[in-house]
Amino acid sequence: MQPEPIRLDTKLQPTQARAQDTYEIVLATAGEMLRDMGFEQLTTNGICQRAGLTPPALYRYFPNKYAILRELGDRLMDAQDKAVLAWLDGDGPGQGGLDGPTREARLAKSVAIQREVVAITRAFPGGAAIGRALRAVPMLQSLRFTSRDMVAERFYEAIRARYPGTAETRLRVAMRLMVELSYAASEMVVEEPDRDAETLNHEVCLLFALYFESFR
Amino acid sequence: MQPEPIRLDTKLQPTQARAQDTYEIVLATAGEMLRDMGFEQLTTNGICQRAGLTPPALYRYFPNKYAILRELGDRLMDAQDKAVLAWLDGDGPGQGGLDGPTREARLAKSVAIQREVVAITRAFPGGAAIGRALRAVPMLQSLRFTSRDMVAERFYEAIRARYPGTAETRLRVAMRLMVELSYAASEMVVEEPDRDAETLNHEVCLLFALYFESFR
DNA sequence: AGATTACAGTAGTCTGCACTATCGTTCTCG
DNA sequence: CGAGAACGATAGTGCAGACTACTGTAATCT
Numbered sequence: 001m002q003p004e005p006i007r008l009d010t011k012l013q014p015t016q017a018r019a020q021d022t023y024e025i026v027l028a029t030a031g032e033m034l035r036d037m038g039f040e041q042l043t044t045n046g047i048c049q050r051a052g053l054t055p056p057a058l059y060r061y062f063p064n065k066y067a068i069l070r071e072l073g074d075r076l077m078d079a080q081d082k083a084v085l086a087w088l089d090g091d092g093p094g095q096g097g098l099d100g101p102t103r104e105a106r107l108a109k110s111v112a113i114q115r116e117v118v119a120i121t122r123a124f125p126g127g128a129a130i131g132r133a134l135r136a137v138p139m140l141q142s143l144r145f146t147s148r149d150m151v152a153e154r155f156y157e158a159i160r161a162r163y164p165g166t167a168e169t170r171l172r173v174a175m176r177l178m179v180e181l182s183y184a185a186s187e188m189v190v191e192e193p194d195r196d197a198e199t200l201n202h203e204v205c206l207l208f209a210l211y212f213e214s215f216r
Numbered sequence: 217m218q219p220e221p222i223r224l225d226t227k228l229q230p231t232q233a234r235a236q237d238t239y240e241i242v243l244a245t246a247g248e249m250l251r252d253m254g255f256e257q258l259t260t261n262g263i264c265q266r267a268g269l270t271p272p273a274l275y276r277y278f279p280n281k282y283a284i285l286r287e288l289g290d291r292l293m294d295a296q297d298k299a300v301l302a303w304l305d306g307d308g309p310g311q312g313g314l315d316g317p318t319r320e321a322r323l324a325k326s327v328a329i330q331r332e333v334v335a336i337t338r339a340f341p342g343g344a345a346i347g348r349a350l351r352a353v354p355m356l357q358s359l360r361f362t363s364r365d366m367v368a369e370r371f372y373e374a375i376r377a378r379y380p381g382t383a384e385t386r387l388r389v390a391m392r393l394m395v396e397l398s399y400a401a402s403e404m405v406v407e408e409p410d411r412d413a414e415t416l417n418h419e420v421c422l423l424f425a426l427y428f429e430s431f432r
Numbered sequence: 433a434g435a436t437t438a439c440a441g442t443a444g445t446c447t448g449c450a451c452t453a454t455c456g457t458t459c460t461c462g
Numbered sequence: 463c464g465a466g467a468a469c470g471a472t473a474g475t476g477c478a479g480a481c482t483a484c485t486g487t488a489a490t491c492t
Binding site for chain 4: 228230231232234235238269270271272273276
């Protein structure tokens with residue numbers, strides 16, 4: 001019933017500069033193609049052709065196409081998580097932690113970080129298609145969950161002291177929910193470019209701000 | 217660059233009872249397998265084998281595996297949308313429309329419908345895997361978007377008269393956002409069974425209730 | 433400079449999957 | 463009941479795509 005295990009370990013690390021290039025080109029090309037045709041239609045031969053490489057060059061560093069997707073996923077999620085967590089620690093855009101004095105102040109910060117996550121996702125080759133593909137491939141689903149669980153946990157730790165009147169479990173669930181919905185909103189903005197991204201960003205952050213005020 | 221167009225039209229309608237059965241068995245089996253291994257690993261031969269059929273029996277009604285996924289998607293989304301919209305019209309669980317007198321009343325209704333969407337998704341063969349697969353296959357993405365746009369629009373129409381002080385665009389965006397986040401939360405609950413579904417349900421509904429109160 | 437390793441291209445192999453030509457069997461309907 | 467249609471099984475075909483044995487070339491090291 002379970003899908004056969006597939007090796008995902010990187011075979012070799014590129015050492016020379018030229019090899020580093022091919023490694024990067026594979027990832028960039030795969031990302032673009034992922035957006036165009038989805039993981040299921042993506043072929044290693046196709047990547048090679050579009051990247052101007054030959055299969056052995058690709059297979060030197062990636063044991064199969066799942067490994068390529070995993071690397072893309074790792075990188076994108078790392079970038080997103082780092083941005084969010086930096087904001088939590090007070091270094092992010094709009095500076096300061098979660099504890100603005102007024103709703104407007106908190107809102108401004110939320111909007112800034114939400115905007116940045118969108119920007120990061122947009123700039124990344126493959127963008128939101130990576131997240132979609134990760135969700136759709138059972139073998140790689142755990143990647144996403146663990147990443148979000150981690151971010152949510154950090155959020156929880158950062159704020160639990162501030163809301164002693166709220167049950168821990170509720171606060172935990174709330175943080176996990178926020179992370180999930182925040183990323184969902186980001187993907188929505190990235191995927192549907194004709195939508196009014198700014199309004200949507202603002203609304204989702206307002207949503208969260210109001211929600212936060214229900215904690216004690 | 218664009219993926220080749222693939223025919224999705226149903227080839228033949230089953231007329232006899234036995235044929236109706238095989239049609240349903242194909243869908244049910246495909247749904248289960250989708251959950252286990254994802255669309256990309258799903259094969260028509262595999263479906264046939266597990267369903268106790270032969271390829272020609274399957275290909276009599278489905279031109280290819282995309283058509284199977286599309287039918288699954290149509291059915292699931294129809295079921296979900298119908299439940300949500302019935303609630304909007306006042307026939308749904310917890311009965312009554314959006315206009316409860318107190319926050320508690322409105323919240324109770326939201327929780328009921330959210331719970332029902334989760335139940336529908338859980339009971340459906342393939343469950344949340346269908347939504348994931350639809351998102352990951354570019355050719356079928358539009359299905360999802362149009363479905364949600366439609367639901368959001370109905371919501372918008374149902375409530376815009378009640379909030380004359382809120383800009384139309386904002387209200388529209390808000391409704392679309394709610395629909396997206398609501399379904400995202402449902403999938404989250406369905407996919408991660410060890411999470412506290414009830415708490416999560418309650419939180420997401422509270423989130424919406426508070427948000428609604430910001431309209432005028 | 434010569435030895436050794438990293439790299440990538442040529443030219444495939446082979447598996448597995450989508451899909452079908454054909455034929456027997458069961459149903460439907462006059 | 464008999465004709466014709468609906469159905470589904472047998473037994474495949476063809477091809478695309480994952481992956482590789484081998485060879486030549488560029489880089490690195492001593």
